[in-house]
Amino acid sequence: MNLIACSAMSSNSENNEPKDDKEEDTVKLVYVEWASEIASTYVVKAAIEERLGYETEILPVSTIAMWESIATGDQDGMVAAWMPSLHENYYNEHKEHIENLGPNLEGAVMGLAVPDYVPIDSIEELEEYANEFDGKIIGIDPGSGIMEKTEDVLSGYNLDQFNLITGSDSTMTKTLKNAINDNRWIVVTGWTPHWKFAKWDLKYLQDPKNIYGSEEYISTMVRDNLQEDKPDVYRFLDNFYWEPSDMEQVMYWQEEDGLTPEEAAQRWIQENQDTVDQWFN
Template identity: 55%
Template sequence: MNRFTLTAAATALSAIVTPALAADKGEVELAYVEWSTEIASTNVVKVALEDLGYEVKITPVSAAAMWQAVGTGDVDGLVAAWLPTTHAHYIEKVADSIEDLGPNLEGTRIGLVVPSYVEIDSIAELDDAAARFDNEIIGIDPGAGIMSKTELAIETYGLDDIELVEGTGPIMSAMLGDAIDNGDWIVVTGWTPHWLEAKYDLKYLEDPEGIYGGEEKIHTVVRKGLKEEMPEVYALLDNFHWTPEQMAEVMVWNQEKRADPYENARRWVEENADIVESWKP
């Protein structure tokens, strides 16, 4: 076999080597909350890091536990920090032991969301219409920043006849879908981007008191020392940035029957190789 044949064979072999067979550069652990946005982004970053040769573990936890883990250095980072409002009280507690790498997605917001056919437009009108909503705001997991903001909204707007119901993102989504199918009034804790926006005609209730803040951004946050210990990982996390439309594409795939978020993330990475390439150091 001549040198050309050997070189061609080596090139062909390298082209079919899977990420799992790439050189193991060490383990990276990321934490995330099980919101549709964070499931999408964390899996995409996992795939991108695997393609660089890292073993990547992603751990779903509550928002409080996520911030505590990065603050103590138990995980290397997260791409799920909603700032400046939703996670403000968490980042204050760990500010000295983390590094905020800035936004990885812009154009987000949080608030109370209703179907567009609901005949009120402001949170201030909720109490008078409480019975139409079964006296409930359908929430998500109790540790989420949007839940503490909603508790503050109930107090600020004097929603004495409204109770905030704890749950999860999937439960909230299912209850919203059922209500819309029946033409019922429902109010939920909502955020943008979300796959629900692509499926249903929804609207945010106006928030004249500004409880939920204005436009938010999703930031990447890492533990102190990551830059020195794993510069390649740090660089990719620092460069990671995509648009709400790109994230929404993955989220919609994740809602399909028997969908696998990891496989959908790999599909997106393969179909958007030029974007992922720009994240690499």
């Protein structure tokens, strides 16, 4: 990916003006319903529709189905591949049938998170305080990379007293909110960017065994032959890149201002036209 400095471009410029012959074409994007991926996918959808004129369908699925749908060609692409470790197994399984366009966001991290008032700092300390946490680690959807990593953490740190609770990003944050309101101990699967770190005082537990790995980045993956079928969409997806603060802003508007994902995406695009121009240069 190469973001080239450019002068501002109008959304109705010659290169990007919606064309009548695309009215029957549809771009199909797939994502997992994590707050981070909802934010990025809706921004990408809005940008494609505004600048390229394609109708764009987005489909929320499980992590496994997300990768499989790209590999089979049922979906055009996704901007939700956590690399190099979180989705490593999925990538290795399907890399012969997908194209990796590289990072669209860098500086992502993951691990176990607790409220600041919980007086421990390392995963190694969880065993001693299993009762305070009711023997639960609150997770998200089964099959997601962070859940697989957390299963490895349970084994690697001998946390036999803990159960990893499956659910969704939404149920995890609701459980976290309730615990914080009651000043109870809780440990959840965490990743950054995520709006929960802006809303509450949370901290990651140290991972001395480095099971979660170091910094992650989020990559864009597309199906085979997208470049030939929709070259303008391919170029945009190849150029799409933003900062963690951008993603967090979109998520924050949804959570704190009550905007829908569509409204938050449109607001971000309107307030960041220079960045959007770069994507379509």
